Amino acid sequence: MKTEQPYLLTPGPITTTLSVKQAMLQDWGSWDADFRAMTAQLCQSLVELVDGEGSHVCVPMQGSGTFAVEATLATLVPKTGKLLILMNGAYGQRMGKIMDYLGRAYVALDKGDYEPPRAEEVAALLAADPEITHVAVVHCETSSGILNPVEEIAEVVARQGRRLIIDSMSAFGAVAISAKKVAFDALISSANKCFEGVPGFGFVLIRQSVLEAAAGNAHSLSMDLLDQWQYLVKTGQWRYTPPTHVVAAFLQALKEHAEEGGVSGRHARYQRNQQRLVAGMRQLGFETLLSDEWLSPIIITFFSPGHANFDFQTFYDRIKARGFIIYPGKLTEADSFRLGCIGQLYDTQIDAVLAAVAAVLDEMSIPDGTPAHVLDSLATA
């Protein structure tokens, strides 16, 4: 076991507390009452966090977040349905891929790398196509780091009588959302993002009446959320072997989430991380992809330095040697990289990352982080 572990500045898995990891130092029988009580507590806490008591239920799903997204689309969008996917990055695109596998109808509003989908355009699309039954949106699209305007979208979707599915994988736990205020049929998230658990399962907060009417929709036994939920209700157990240790870690993570002040407390720290990181990086000449209005407190995309000496792998390796794992970019049109604000990161770590970036630029003989398009405009000026 290494004593010095690098901090993860990524969109998950993230750096968790030692106490969260220590919760895994025990084995549980997944059939046993002790573990059933843990599952019940997990589900109840998550329903409460989304103000879903009486309307929504929690269905945990083994596997990565993508499994939970696929399970949700398959269980909730019937074979005769049609989905509008609001795309502005890899996760919206992935929903399209899922629908291709499912062989179910969908259209996409593709805003490219980072433009937000807006209520007016969604309203126009829905008005023009009455066959659309469901709309899916990614809450925080970590491809760019944008926080999409889920509230205004939910409003037009509800007004036009369609059903909303929110992929809140990277936002739930740190960005407030209430089922009492935002009308959604499903909100999907995972253990290892803003709740600061370890990876191994996702979960879906689903409107109970909608779930109950979803018989026969799912394409897959493993991913049938209705079957998963019915078994859970009947037995108190996960339908198939759960990642018991990961579940135990998540319960500890939920406890620490509450101790930090719940969603608002977690949001405040991440927001502070983001502002400190953006301010520091801008001082080093870096530029964010997004204007401040659209920056999430989850992850930030920076343009890569335009200087000829810049090479991402070298930059990554040298920053890693200083104790931080950063994240590559995912833009199709510009060189970029990403820095996460989530996980066990505080002022000390943010300041140390900024110092590491400055030192590595220096080592690579790059004067500052000024991106290519700025250097170009300076050259032509």
Added chain:
Amino acid sequence: MKTEQPYLLTPGPITTTLSVKQAMLQDWGSWDADFRAMTAQLCQSLVELVDGEGSHVCVPMQGSGTFAVEATLATLVPKTGKLLILMNGAYGQRMGKIMDYLGRAYVALDKGDYEPPRAEEVAALLAADPEITHVAVVHCETSSGILNPVEEIAEVVARQGRRLIIDSMSAFGAVAISAKKVAFDALISSANKCFEGVPGFGFVLIRQSVLEAAAGNAHSLSMDLLDQWQYLVKTGQWRYTPPTHVVAAFLQALKEHAEEGGVSGRHARYQRNQQRLVAGMRQLGFETLLSDEWLSPIIITFFSPGHANFDFQTFYDRIKARGFIIYPGKLTEADSFRLGCIGQLYDTQIDAVLAAVAAVLDEMSIPDGTPAHVLDSLATA
């Protein structure tokens, strides 16, 4: 954290070593080179353990073992294929359910609760139905605890030019199987059975040529083993977020598996556990469901005591209070319960379980474990 943890006498999750659990006390970036190296090592070790070098590749799959089974059937049995499922318990039946979801053709040889499928019957079925392209068999069917005769089945399947899929979830790691001797296209297993890791992913050892020809078969993005493998080959990464901590625990478990003497060493301990457990239970009047020939070194089904005072939940709770979690039965026709032989169990634990069973029978005023059918035959004699 409890200091006294009950031992799990179940078919998995099982009791793992402290060192396996301690391997989870670190966070990894799933994109990072350190974790990519861990994934590569995991896959290489598993291919070696099945003698699959040059013929088979390892494709890990997030989620429970059932996810890996569904992914394998969907990826390998084409839409125009037809599967023969050899059923003698819940896991064979579950494959039928999966095929129902997939909407692909299958027939079953259903042997009921515990009879083994034999080579001659499989040969006859294959000869009578040339449309059958694939055969699926459960290696150790933990419903009864039977170790199915996979070798003789593989032989007739190969002789008739069909393809074999083995669900070796509960056997691989403790029951020797070699791709050089047993012709299979896929062998499916999971982290938390005989390898003594913690639950969170499964894996499939697949014949590479067959996998490469499987484009377009899968019904699901998340479960497309070809796509999963191609991404792994291209990037060294899991396609979607892996359960990083569970993977780390598995690597430690693999190390301890090798230290115990690999498959033969692990088999020897489990076999010893089984024999000690069966002998001790028989001394207490209990009867095994299966004759010795079919008993696996994985888990054993015992008939419940026929005495009127017996109540499974009370029996379970009292044995749990003495530090052991046992497993309910899964037979349709007779009351039974199961005791596992796998995980961190040695003579000391086996003897203590036997003592606990004896003490609990005593507490419940049950003279011994004699099952109902024996009591009945004594009464009518």
